[in-house]
Amino acid sequence: EAQVTQNPRYLITVTGKKLTVTCSQNMNHEYMSWYRQDPGLGLRQIYYSMNVEVTDKGDVPEGYKVSRKEKRNFPLILESPSPNQTSLYFCASSTGGPYEQFFGPGTRLTVL
Amino acid sequence: AQTVTQSQPEMSVQEAETVTLSCTYDTSESDYYLFWYKQPPSRQMILVIRQEAYKQQNATENRFSVNFQKAAKSFSLKISDSQLGDAAMYFCAYRSYGAAGNKLTFGGGTRVLVKP
Numbered sequence: 001e002a003q004v005t006q007n008p009r010y011l012i013t014v015t016g017k018k019l020t021v022t023c024s025q026n027m028n029h030e031y032m033s034w035y036r037q038d039p040g041l042g043l044r045q046i047y048y049s050m051n052v053e054v055t056d057k058g059d060v061p062e063g064y065k066v067s068r069k070e071k072r073n074f075p076l077i078l079e080s081p082s083p084n085q086t087s088l089y090f091c092a093s094s095t096g097g098p099y100e101q102f103f104g105p106g107t108r109l110t111v112l
Numbered sequence: 113a114q115t116v117t118q119s120q121p122e123m124s125v126q127e128a129e130t131v132t133l134s135c136t137y138d139t140s141e142s143d144y145y146l147f148w149y150k151q152p153p154s155r156q157m158i159l160v161i162r163q164e165a166y167k168q169q170n171a172t173e174n175r176f177s178v179n180f181q182k183a184a185k186s187f188s189l190k191i192s193d194s195q196l197g198d199a200a201m202y203f204c205a206y207r208s209y210g211a212a213g214n215k216l217t218f219g220g221g222t223r224v225l226v227k228p
Binding site: 031033035040041042043044045048050056058059088090092094096100101103105106 | 116118121147154155156157159162203205212214215216218219220221
C-alpha cells in the first residue's frame with residue numbers, strides 16, 4: 001500500500017529536550033515536505049527536500065532541522081523545543097507537477 | 113508571496129442539502145494549481161479535488177465541484193447531497209506551477225457541520 005508514515009503519532013515533551021519525528025514514504029517520490037498546522041492558520045511549510053541531500057527552508061523554518069540521507073526518509077529534528085512549537089505536524093511526499101501530495105497521518109506535539 | 117483566504121470559519125448544512133465553501137487567493141502568476149483538501153476528525157489530509165489554472169472547465173468529482181473564476185481569483189467548493197461523512201475541516205490550497213519543493217500554500221480552513 002502506498003503511504004507516508006510518521007512516528008510518533010503523539011508526543012509530549014519538555015522545553016529543551018531534543019526530539020526527532022520520523023517520516024518515511026514507499027512511493028519513490030522525489031519531493032518531501034514538513035508542514036505544521038495551527039488553528040486559523042492552516043498548514044505552513046517548514047522545510048522541503050527535492051531529492052537526497054537537497055533540502056531548503058520553507059516559510060517557518062526557525063527552530064527546526066531536517067536531513068535527507070535516503071530517498072524514502074525525511075526526519076524532522078527539534079534540537080531545543082519550545083512551547084511555541086506545540087502543533088500538529090505533517091510530512092508529505094509527491095512527484096511534482098499537478099499531482100497530489102500524499103500526507104502522513106500527523107504527529108501531535110506538545111512542548112511543556 | 114501568495115496568500116489564500118477562506119472567509120468562513122464554519123458552515124452548517126442539513127443532510128442531503130448543498131453547501132458552498134469560499135476561497136480566494138492572491139497571486140501574480142498565470143500558471144498554478146488549486147486544491148481542496150478534507151481533514152476529518154482522524155486528522156488525515158485527503159485530496160478532494162484539484163484544478164489546473166489553464167483549464168477553463170471547472171473540475172468535478174462525484175458530489176464535489178468547484179467554481180473557478182481566474183480573473184476574480186476565486187475557487188469555491190460545492191458539496192451536493194451532503195452526507196454525515198462530509199463533516200470535516202476543509203482547506204483550500206494553492207501551488208505555483210514551478211513551486212520550489214512543491215510548496216502548498218493553505219487557507220485557514222472551514223469547518224463543515226452536517227446536521228442529520
